[in-house]
Amino acid sequence: MEAWTPRKRFETAIRGEVPDRVPAICWDNKLPGGEIDQALLDTGVCIVSKTAVYREELEGIDVEVRRWAGDDGFTRRLTTYRTPAGPLRKVDVVLPFTEWHEEILFKGPADYDALIALVESRRFVPRHDTFAAQDERFGNSGIGRPATEATPMRELIYDILGVETFSLEWFDNRDHVLALYDALLRARRRVLPVLAASPAPFFIVEANVAFEIAGEERFRRYYIPPIVEACEVLHSAGKLTGAHLDANNRALAPLVAGLPLDFIEAFTPPPDCDMTVAEARRAWPGKALVCNFPSSAHHGGPETVRDLARRLLAEAAPGNGFALGVIENIPRNDTMVPLTQAIWDFGRTPIT
Numbered sequence: 001m002e003a004w005t006p007r008k009r010f011e012t013a014i015r016g017e018v019p020d021r022v023p024a025i026c027w028d029n030k031l032p033g034g035e036i037d038q039a040l041l042d043t044g045v046c047i048v049s050k051t052a053v054y055r056e057e058l059e060g061i062d063v064e065v066r067r068w069a070g071d072d073g074f075t076r077r078l079t080t081y082r083t084p085a086g087p088l089r090k091v092d093v094v095l096p097f098t099e100w101h102e103e104i105l106f107k108g109p110a111d112y113d114a115l116i117a118l119v120e121s122r123r124f125v126p127r128h129d130t131f132a133a134q135d136e137r138f139g140n141s142g143i144g145r146p147a148t149e150a151t152p153m154r155e156l157i158y159d160i161l162g163v164e165t166f167s168l169e170w171f172d173n174r175d176h177v178l179a180l181y182d183a184l185l186r187a188r189r190r191v192l193p194v195l196a197a198s199p200a201p202f203f204i205v206e207a208n209v210a211f212e213i214a215g216e217e218r219f220r221r222y223y224i225p226p227i228v229e230a231c232e233v234l235h236s237a238g239k240l241t242g243a244h245l246d247a248n249n250r251a252l253a254p255l256v257a258g259l260p261l262d263f264i265e266a267f268t269p270p271p272d273c274d275m276t277v278a279e280a281r282r283a284w285p286g287k288a289l290v291c292n293f294p295s296s297a298h299h300g301g302p303e304t305v306r307d308l309a310r311r312l313l314a315e316a317a318p319g320n321g322f323a324l325g326v327i328e329n330i331p332r333n334d335t336m337v338p339l340t341q342a343i344w345d346f347g348r349t350p351i352t
Contacts, residue, residue: 005140006046009323014202014240014263016288016321022313022347024340025290025325028142029097032333043340045325047142051134053198054191058121060084067094076102083121085113098329104162109169112176115160119183124194131200148204148244149191149230152184153214153222163213185226192230196237204265205230207244211252219255231260246292246328248274253283263288266327269312272296277315288321293339298330302338309342318350 002008009023021044028049031037041047062082070076075094080087088111091103105115135144150159156177157166169177195203206227214223231241245256246266253275256264264287269277272294280289297308309324316322324343326336 006044007140007143009044010046010048010143011201013321013323014242014288014290016262016286018318018320018349021349022316022319022343022351023323023325024343024347025323025327026336026340027145027327028137030326030328030330032336036333036336039337040340041138041141043337043344045141045340046323047138048145048327049134049137049142050147051131051144052127052147053131053200054124054194055127055130057123057125058118059123061118061121081105081114081118083114083117085117086111088114088118101159101162104160104165106161106165109173109176112173112180115180116183119180119187122187122190124191126194126198128199131198135199144200146195146198146200146203148207149188149195150208151206151223151226152181152188153218153226154206154208155184156181157213158208181222188226188230192233196233196239200239202240202242202262203230203234204244205234205241205261208247209243209245209252210247211249214252216255219252224255224259227259227261235260242290246273249280250275253280256287257284261287263290263321265290266292268292268294268328269315270294277312281316288323289316290323290327291316291325292327293324295328295330298332298335302335305335305339306342309339310346313343313346313351316351318352319347320349 004020006023009019009021010025012019013023024043024045025048026040026045028047064080066078068076077092077094078089080089088105090101090105092099093102131144131146157163161169206223234241240262242263242265243261244265246268249267264284267280267289269275269291277289277291291312293309297305312324325340
């Protein structure tokens with residue numbers, strides 16, 4: 001029989017099957033560096049390397065990028081797009097492992113035509129070499145994770161309009177909002193064949209759903225169909241599909257249960273979010289669970305982390321289709337190795 005490796009354990013888990021041990025995972029952008037990285041590898045962790053399978057190009061759009069350091073010491077990136085329907089600009093704050101929008105693209109209703117032109121210009125060029133390099137970076141102790149393919153409504157709310165502006169525009173200019181949504185949906189349909197033809201074994205086809213913002217009616221109408229469509233295309237190509245659901249999931253759980261997803265990534269139990277591992281396993285019996293160890297628990301130190309890891313693994317029994325580790329930001333690094341060591345110590349399957 002082929003020897004178990006960290007990579008093989010993770011691949012087995014997201015298929016919903018039973019590895020010899022519950023895989024401990026850590027995203028590559030959470031690695032602190034130095035001796036801790038090697039110690040994590042020594043405990044059998046699987047490093048999940050964030051990467052891409054394509055490069056996005058904008059056909060017929062002039063793009064200008066300028067960077068500068070703000071008064072707070074953070075780098076700003078100003079991106080200006082000159083579309084046939086007018087210019088757009090956004091400002092992002094850029095840190096080593098994260099970034100956020102300081103100024104969104106949308107400034108007012110006059111921008112809708114330019115935004116549609118920008119989305120329609122998107123072309124997706126395969127970059128299999130980029131994916132392969134990251135997939136092979138840690139050998140059998142790592143695996144490549146393609147960039148998240150968020151649904152059109154998620155991109156519309158968070159990346160283009162912003163939550164508050166979306167709420168106002170949904171009531172004041174819904175026809176324009178839906179025209180932009182349709183353009184985003186067409187772009188998503190253009191990228192799906194590129195994903196299906198790539199060497200990546202799995203994709204995240206939705207992320208960061210806040211039920212308080214999405215709402216049941218909007219989720220049913222605008223989130224579910226693109227998720228189902230992506231799953232159908234990717235499953236037909238032999239790919240697994242997941243969703244990155246790292247917030248409160250209790251209200252969302254019944255809707256997610258009916259989706260043809262293979263696994264849920266970054267599920268975070270209490271004390272950070274509102275749904276336990278045991279509840280998630282009951283709510284989603286056919287879906288693997290790639291669980292983020294609660295970030296706040298790291299404040300308690302190594303013994304707290306070890307004890308909670310043991311309890312989470314007990315909730316996940318018997319251990320099929322389950323992985324646990326560091327996916328979100330954490331407040332300290334000295335608890336990472338105790339966490340992965342605890343997963344090794346208590347995660348032999350079947351868990352009893």
